[in-house]
Amino acid sequence: MRIDVVSIFPEYLAPLDLSLIGRARREGLLDLHVHDLRSWTTDRHRTVDDTPYGGGAGMVMTPEPWAQAVDHLASVGDRSYAGARPLLVVPGPGGRRFDQAMAHELAAEPWLAFACGRYEGIDERVYDYAAEALDGRVRVVSLGDYVLNGGEVAVLAITEAVARLLPGVVGNAASLVEESHEDGLLEYPVYTKPASWRGRGVPPVLLSGDHGAIATWRHRQRLERTAARRPDLLEASAAVNGDDPLPIR
Numbered sequence: 001m002r003i004d005v006v007s008i009f010p011e012y013l014a015p016l017d018l019s020l021i022g023r024a025r026r027e028g029l030l031d032l033h034v035h036d037l038r039s040w041t042t043d044r045h046r047t048v049d050d051t052p053y054g055g056g057a058g059m060v061m062t063p064e065p066w067a068q069a070v071d072h073l074a075s076v077g078d079r080s081y082a083g084a085r086p087l088l089v090v091p092g093p094g095g096r097r098f099d100q101a102m103a104h105e106l107a108a109e110p111w112l113a114f115a116c117g118r119y120e121g122i123d124e125r126v127y128d129y130a131a132e133a134l135d136g137r138v139r140v141v142s143l144g145d146y147v148l149n150g151g152e153v154a155v156l157a158i159t160e161a162v163a164r165l166l167p168g169v170v171g172n173a174a175s176l177v178e179e180s181h182e183d184g185l186l187e188y189p190v191y192t193k194p195a196s197w198r199g200r201g202v203p204p205v206l207l208s209g210d211h212g213a214i215a216t217w218r219h220r221q222r223l224e225r226t227a228a229r230r231p232d233l234l235e236a237s238a239a240v241n242g243d244d245p246l247p248i249r
């Protein structure tokens with residue numbers, strides 16, 4: 001997978017050099033290109049914003065640097081990635097909410113590009129221009145119902161959630177299975193040594209060696225934890241599967 005990120009704060013993406021994502025890049029599983037939007041400016045001050053038409057607080061990102069960034073992405077024509085055009089993802093509070101299902105959708109894309117907005121946002125005409133230049137493949141995505149100062153933090157989160165789904169990135173693929181949100185349930189509680197710690201023990205079933213009993217206990221823990229913390233997930237699952245959201249009643 002290729003990922004391009006355009007930002008006025010390219011150093012914000014430095015964490016993508018670390019840990020599993022950094023290793024995936026070094027192993028050639030992820031081809032990441034971070035671009036400074038200001039490299040597509042022409043004035044002495046490398047200006048990327050201006051006052052909003054219609055008045056109001058803050059500044060708006062001007063369209064021309066973004067159009068040149070989009071033109072670059074459209075012209076790269078990296079034949080290594082099917083279609084040679086990326087899906088452009090623009091993080092924004094008014095976007096479709098990012099979730100694990102979308103993480104899987106994006107992980108199936110050969111090439112993603114992220115446009116990181118700042119200030120009050122990007123001139124609206126850029127979205128239309130980008131859709132024309134990239135065969136309509138532009139998606140506005142929000143991390144959640146809150147507002148950040150820009151798209152970079154969202155890109156870090158989305159990139160990590162997506163890249164970890166790529167084959168070979170997470171050492172043990174089995175660890176991707178019983179995770180929160182993978183199958184509609186939250187994960188079970190985990191324990192490690194020591195067996196007794198500051199007067200607190202480990203559930204005996206986990207020390208029993210009875211793998212069937214352990215699997216049953218863990219599933220029950222997932223149901224109870226989901227019912228307690230995210231009952232909405234159980235209701236959604238029941239609506240889809242038609243089963244009793246809490247068979248453990």
Ligand SMILES: COc1ccc2nc(C(=O)O)sc2c1
Nearest residue numbers: 092117118142143148150151
């Ligand atoms: C100006 O660019 C922004 C501003 C707020 C914001 N909030 C996001 C979110 O996912 O909540 S992405 C994003 C991008």
